[in-house]
Amino acid sequence: MKYIDVVQFAATSLLGSRARTGLMILAMSIGVAAVVVLTALGEGARIYVVNQFSSLGTNLVLVFPGRTETAGVNPGMLLGQIPREISLDDAQALLKSRAIARITPMTIGSSQISKEAKNRDVVVLGSTANLLEVRHMSLEQGQFLPEGDMHSNLPVCVLGSKINHELFGRKSAVGAWVRLGDRRFRVIGILATQGESMGFNTDEIVIVPVASAHMLFNTSGLFRILIEAKNREAIEPARKDAESILFARHNGEKDVTVVTQDAVLATFDRILRALTLAVGGIAAISLAVAGILIMNVMLIAVSQRVQEIGLLKALGAPAVKIRSLFFAEAVILSAIGSFAGLLLGEAGVLVIAKIYPALPVTAPWWAVLAAIGTSLVTGISFSVWPARRAAQLNPVTALAGR
Amino acid sequence: MIEFINIRRSFSIGDQRVTALHDINLNIAAGDYVSIMGPSGSGKSTLLNLIGLLDRPTSGTYKLDSGDVTALNDAQQARVRSEKIGFVFQSFHLVPRLTAAMNIELPLILAGIPAAERKLRVAQLLANYGLTDRASHRPDQLSGGQRQRVAIARATSMHPAVLLADEPTGNLDQTTGREVIKLLEQLSLQNVTLILVTHDPALAGRASRQLRMVDGQIISQTMS
Numbered sequence: 346m347k348y349i350d351v352v353q354f355a356a357t358s359l360l361g362s363r364a365r366t367g368l369m370i371l372a373m374s375i376g377v378a379a380v381v382v383l384t385a386l387g388e389g390a391r392i393y394v395v396n397q398f399s400s401l402g403t404n405l406v407l408v409f410p411g412r413t414e415t416a417g418v419n420p421g422m423l424l425g426q427i428p429r430e431i432s433l434d435d436a437q438a439l440l441k442s443r444a445i446a447r448i449t450p451m452t453i454g455s456s457q458i459s460k461e462a463k464n465r466d467v468v469v470l471g472s473t474a475n476l477l478e479v480r481h482m483s484l485e486q487g488q489f490l491p492e493g494d495m496h497s498n499l500p501v502c503v504l505g506s507k508i509n510h511e512l513f514g515r516k517s518a519v520g521a522w523v524r525l526g527d528r529r530f531r532v533i534g535i536l537a538t539q540g541e542s543m544g545f546n547t548d549e550i551v552i553v554p555v556a557s558a559h560m561l562f563n564t565s566g567l568f569r570i571l572i573e574a575k576n577r578e579a580i581e582p583a584r585k586d587a588e589s590i591l592f593a594r595h596n597g598e599k600d601v602t603v604v605t606q607d608a609v610l611a612t613f614d615r616i617l618r619a620l621t622l623a624v625g626g627i628a629a630i631s632l633a634v635a636g637i638l639i640m641n642v643m644l645i646a647v648s649q650r651v652q653e654i655g656l657l658k659a660l661g662a663p664a665v666k667i668r669s670l671f672f673a674e675a676v677i678l679s680a681i682g683s684f685a686g687l688l689l690g691e692a693g694v695l696v697i698a699k700i701y702p703a704l705p706v707t708a709p710w711w712a713v714l715a716a717i718g719t720s721l722v723t724g725i726s727f728s729v730w731p732a733r734r735a736a737q738l739n740p741v742t743a744l745a746g747r
Numbered sequence: 748m749i750e751f752i753n754i755r756r757s758f759s760i761g762d763q764r765v766t767a768l769h770d771i772n773l774n775i776a777a778g779d780y781v782s783i784m785g786p787s788g789s790g791k792s793t794l795l796n797l798i799g800l801l802d803r804p805t806s807g808t809y810k811l812d813s814g815d816v817t818a819l820n821d822a823q824q825a826r827v828r829s830e831k832i833g834f835v836f837q838s839f840h841l842v843p844r845l846t847a848a849m850n851i852e853l854p855l856i857l858a859g860i861p862a863a864e865r866k867l868r869v870a871q872l873l874a875n876y877g878l879t880d881r882a883s884h885r886p887d888q889l890s891g892g893q894r895q896r897v898a899i900a901r902a903t904s905m906h907p908a909v910l911l912a913d914e915p916t917g918n919l920d921q922t923t924g925r926e927v928i929k930l931l932e933q934l935s936l937q938n939v940t941l942i943l944v945t946h947d948p949a950l951a952g953r954a955s956r957q958l959r960m961v962d963g964q965i966i967s968q969t970m971s
Contacts, residue, residue, distance in 0.1 A: 662829075664825075740801040744836070
């Protein structure tokens with residue numbers, strides 16, 4: 346018996362019971378589609394986060410106060426000390442490193458901005474001229490914070506586009522005065538609208554010189570220092586330099602944390618990849634269920650077709666051939682099911698992409714392969730038992746329909 | 748052609764052992780026309796199943812074409828069935844979802860005969876049995892006589908040396924039954940060994956050699 350004949354015979358028996366075949370293909374395709382859609386979502390989320398991170402800047406090293414210890418308690422905590430803050434001079438000192446191209450300190454606080462009768466709460470970001478390029482921001486109008494000494498507390502500010510809109514409507518705010526807390530600032534520029542990135546909406550912030558922010562909030566510590574390394578290779582030396590410079594300035598106390606953006610990114614990447622695998626795995630359970638369904642229906646098919654199996658044996662089909670006939674049915678079912686599921690899944694991905702254009706949803710190739718592979722393997726392996734049962738039937742009793 | 752030497756077949760039913768055939772010795776020559784008569788439970792179907800290699804004897808030796816077939820494994824026996832034995836059943840046993848032509852083609856497909864040759868042979872068989880205009884009908888669209896003609900066409904499609912018919916007219920009215928028997932007898936004239944199991948003494952009487960079975964034993968043989 347030739348392969349083509351085996352396939353043809355299996356196809357006739359599948360076509361012989363259309364409802365059964367249709368339902369099995371449906372079950373199989375839903376399983377495959379679930380894997381495709383869910384992994385596409387997970388992968389989309391991962392790519393989204395990675396993109397967001399890269400948009401924050403390139404070759405970045407981040408410095409923030411305090412030390413995150415995962416093990417043990419440091420002696421300072423027992424004495425009720427809080428970590429020493431990072432000063433502007435600390436930030437300035439970082440420029441000694443050859444690996445570091447530029448730095449920008451950041452202080453964050455919340456204040457009230459008012460223009461005549463209008464006022465609202467805003468996030469005030471104190472920084473320096475370098476922020477614009479280090480953070481990959483762009484201006485819509487006017488100019489950014491002036492270059493020069495980071496200790497100078499000029500009363501100037503740059504508005505996020507939404508703040509500008511809310512306070513000045515369609516008019517340009519450049520040149521106007523606004524009140525931040527109890528001080529007056531002149532608006533010198535307006536940020537281009539960028540939307541939210543990593544939970545930080547640059548459309549709704551006000552940027553002032555870092556020294557002005559310190560005066561406004563009556564502090565001297567920095568929230569972050571963004572360091573831009575000279576190039577990719579310089580990221581790690583920049584991190585080491587930053588650590589050694591800051592530890593030295595803090596009398597050897599290791600009370601600052603220096604991480605590379607890549608390290609943060611890699612962590613997110615790992616977490617989200619694991620999440621993708623997890624949801625993909627959960628979806629794969631539905632494939633296993635589909636496999637069991639195939640086994641169940643195959644067993645029913647075997648008992649419904651006992652007489653036919655007896656006949657095939659009488660006509661000279663050995664057990665191996667009977668097995669391969671039932672096997673072929675399962676393979677055809679799984680193949681059609683996984684193909685239909687793939688189409689269904691890709692259609693679902695397209696729909697999601699339409700609804701959430703910001704999310705780069707694409708099913709990763711490994712998930713597509715895994716889904717198809719799993720469906721074929723479950724379909725085929727769950728048909729082994731029914732096919733064996735069919736092959737082992739006694740021809741005499743099978744012909745009698747018993 | 749067919750040689751049974753001390754063939755015994757017993758079954759276990761619960762904790763009882765029932766012997767369906769008691770040490771049967773039987774010789775059937777090529778081209779013989781043999782009928783087997785006997786009451787229900789006399790072992791005639793068991794005998795037929797053993798001849799057709801659908802069942803294995805508990806003890807004894809079965810030689811087909813002077814070769815011992817009892818020692819063959821499943822695949823080898825299947826091959827012998829495919830090449831040498833044709834079956835005609837009381838309830839026809841056509842595959843309900845396949846057309847008449849495809850039912851006839853089935854043994855040829857199982858034997859791995861190329862599609863082009865299969866088509867020729869099936870067309871020839873359909874013509875021989877007057878089924879050409881019924882070729883694409885499924886069994887439920889055929890009359891009883893037509894169904895049995897499809898079954899006979901299928902049984903002869905591999906040109907078997909032995910044709911085993913178990914009550915072939917049992918589900919047919921008398922006229923159609925006669926027609927079917929005539930078809931089978933024509934085959935026996937073409938040197939096919941025909942073995943017919945029946946309840947009907949009139950039918951059995953047409954065979955050149957008549958066996959009567961009671962309680963798993965052949966109690967009489969008549970030649971005519």
